[in-house]
Amino acid sequence: MERKVGVWLIFLLHPLWLALGNTEGNALHSLRSNLIDPNNVLQSWDPTLVNPCTWFHVTCNNDNSVIRVDLGNAALSGQLVPQLGLLKNLQYLELYSNNISGPIPGDLGNLTSLVSLDLYLNSFTGPIPESLGKLSKLRFLRLNNNSLTGRIPMPLTNISSLQVLDLSNNRLSGVVPDNGSFSMFTPISFANNLDLCGPVTGHPCPGSPPFSPPPPFVPPTPISLPGRTRVQRNL
């Protein structure tokens, strides 16, 4: 009797076990659910498979853990999901040249094996998460040509492996660091933003010298009497 129950249990739990089985597959499937895919590039992303390693545009290592997601130039839109931060062995996240919008998830800061983060040429909004400063193996950080706002997070200067940084063509503001790894970056990396300042940009930050002297005091124009035309003075 007990053996029968055992067998039935296995049959019951089997699909459940499969569904729970692969965190990485589930994470990528959440991404698929959040993206609009007119060209069906994600057609092979079948969550019933034991792991995502056979999916197109996904590469795994010898332990069946995802190391690359290559979805550049795929006409995708929609938004990213925080579950991407669960891909703990991910080295290359290539999502460039799409129409993906919404914020960059802060959970991407958990991808401590990440070597390349390419989100350029999309419609991302919001800030660059400070947590990206935790990506201590990052070599390529290309977020150019989006609508990112806010400041450049200082923790990025601590990423000593950073070789290529492109934050150009966004709506960033505030001071551009030139210490740590940022000593290797030139105005090219920061061009065409909203209101960046600092020595790299050529615009001094407000409050720091040199700043322009206050405008000269001009007394207010006298109130004109009715019937007379008033000469407008430019203050």
Add this chain to the structure above:
Amino acid sequence: MAIFVNMMLGRHFLKILISYGLWFLLSCSLSSCTETDIACLKNIKASLEDPFSYLKSSWDFNNNTEGYICRFTGVDCWHPDENKVLNLRLSDMGLKGRFPVGIQNCTSITGVDLSSNDLVGPIPDNISAIIPFVTSLDLSSNNFSGGIPKALANCSYLNILKLDHNRLSGQIPPELGLLARIKAFSVANNLLTGPVPSFLNASFSREDYANNPGLCGGVMDACPGSSKSPHTGVIAGAAIGGVTVAALIVGIGMFFYYRKMSKIKKKKDDDPEGNKWAKSLKGIKGIKASYTNPSVFAHFI
């Protein structure tokens, strides 16, 4: 008749010109106007002798897919699918010729490595106009001659500047000391003379200046003509001053000593037996004592 032919040719030529121009503009906009980077590499390839065909074999300008120059040997791009050169690494390729000024069309280049080749001639005087955003410049192990251009001081993003193992002569421009981001600097094994620069945020070792006929100052030996070294000058001055002060002290001390001695001598002359007055007082006391003692009186009766 001739005029008619001329007009036809002229019109034809104009059509060609217009269509070429349009094609140029179109391809420019498609590749986000990085025609310049393609021109840059074409120019470099044309200006350098390539005896081992490193460039000839890999730098093929006929395959015009997006970002195709990014697959060229020695070319690193900003983005893999865009013809925008980030670094040019042409080290150890047996290349001959002069510094390839065509590189100025690679307007976003930051890394230039031409080390270990057979390049000759000067480093261009207007280097900061050619590669204004350079962060790493390695021209070491070539046959570059002439002076180190002052304009390198305007390449303010330079972190690494390697000019060693060439035939550069003259002085190192002191303005190079203004390079705020410089982390590595070497001019060893050249024909340089004169004082080494003093850098704002860095200091370099003797190895970085070694094997030049006349570099001096800073970590090197002192420059001739100036005081042997500011330190020995100070030490000599201090020593002389110290000796002078000591001599003065001794002199004054001796003066006072002799004065004291002569004063004491004078005193002795005034009172040769010294304290005679005190002794006489003691004597009276003794006599007094004998008068008060009865036993003494008894003797007398």
